Amino acid sequence: MPQERGGMSAFATIAAAAVSAVAGLAGGWLAYSKFVVNHSMHVGPAIIALRKDFRCKSKAVLSYYFNEIDEGPPLVLLHSINAAASSYEMRPIFKHYGDRRRIYALDLPGFGFSDRGDHSYSPALYAESILAFLRNKVKEPADVVALSLSSEFAASAALKEPDAFRSLTLISPTGFKLNASDPTSRPARRRGTLDMAYALLSFPLWSQAFYDLLVTKASIHAFLSMSFAGPVDRGLEEYAYRIAHQPGARYAPLTFLSGRLFTPDIRTAVYDKLTLPVLVLYDKDAYVSFEALPDFVVRHPNWQAVRITPTNGMPHFERMPAVARALDAFWQAIP
Numbered sequence: 001m002p003q004e005r006g007g008m009s010a011f012a013t014i015a016a017a018a019v020s021a022v023a024g025l026a027g028g029w030l031a032y033s034k035f036v037v038n039h040s041m042h043v044g045p046a047i048i049a050l051r052k053d054f055r056c057k058s059k060a061v062l063s064y065y066f067n068e069i070d071e072g073p074p075l076v077l078l079h080s081i082n083a084a085a086s087s088y089e090m091r092p093i094f095k096h097y098g099d100r101r102r103i104y105a106l107d108l109p110g111f112g113f114s115d116r117g118d119h120s121y122s123p124a125l126y127a128e129s130i131l132a133f134l135r136n137k138v139k140e141p142a143d144v145v146a147l148s149l150s151s152e153f154a155a156s157a158a159l160k161e162p163d164a165f166r167s168l169t170l171i172s173p174t175g176f177k178l179n180a181s182d183p184t185s186r187p188a189r190r191r192g193t194l195d196m197a198y199a200l201l202s203f204p205l206w207s208q209a210f211y212d213l214l215v216t217k218a219s220i221h222a223f224l225s226m227s228f229a230g231p232v233d234r235g236l237e238e239y240a241y242r243i244a245h246q247p248g249a250r251y252a253p254l255t256f257l258s259g260r261l262f263t264p265d266i267r268t269a270v271y272d273k274l275t276l277p278v279l280v281l282y283d284k285d286a287y288v289s290f291e292a293l294p295d296f297v298v299r300h301p302n303w304q305a306v307r308i309t310p311t312n313g314m315p316h317f318e319r320m321p322a323v324a325r326a327l328d329a330f331w332q333a334i335p
Helices: 008-024 027-035 087-097 123-138 150-160 187-201 207-214 217-225 234-243 251-257 293-299 320-332
Strands: 050-055 061-066 075-078 103-107 142-147 165-171 278-282 303-307
Touching: 027 207, 050 123, 061 087, 061 123, 075 087, 075 123, 075 150, 087 103, 087 142, 087 234, 087 320, 103 123, 123 142, 123 150, 142 150, 150 165, 165 320, 207 251, 217 234, 278 293, 278 320, 293 303
Parallel strands: 075 103, 075 142, 142 165, 165 278, 278 303
Antiparallel strands: 050 061, 061 103
């Protein structure tokens, strides 16, 4: 399940590989995908908790998990964006805090039990969906924790409506590659390239078959293994496989694979302008570079970073006690 934690150079490689794979798809695989692969697998809840749906302004139905504890500031969890994403990715944090404070985990548009239709997925859609949830369901400033590419969406939402946030925690965030002058970030050139990539990936003849190649059990295991320093969490792996085999599951992931869900120059356009307390939890990551993070934190007093070692993109699965200590210290220091 290809993760978002790569820079644009990684997506150029992915796009090239995607085109090559699409061109080489045999008629047999197309038929196998259409007639044999189960695209309506049974799947249970990602988190053992209550779950509800709500309709946001865009008319999309969004799903979220929650508890019934009414203590402390609300905590909102946002999973990453990848080929098989869901709120299961935030399960360890939900489980740890689920009996201590009011908590929510949102399935973002195109994932989990939320609307998975053939829509136009974009950074703006995700940021607005997060704000709609905070406004209409949470209704007071929240501690928001976002994983990987969702860090960009949450940060954009916080920049637009800071009063909806008490704090923001970014786990293995995108946007801290040192070379900010990557020519692929130039808007005109980037947009044309990404539109072409998306048109190729989403072509109706092969889009489902191509996506099915990405979410085989072997593929999911291979990509997840790059996000864990130790063994892959078996529950996450199995859930990712099942949630990827649902009606409409391909639409948002194929948009992501095209690179269209990244915000150009996120560091200067958004991260630089945040004034609320921000915590970054990170270590090594096979998909993302944190080269620019240390200097960025030094220059921004409202930011801090804690390295959770040894981890590789999913610290809350492998070192939850250390993650909890960092979160608790961060939240307790907020006036």
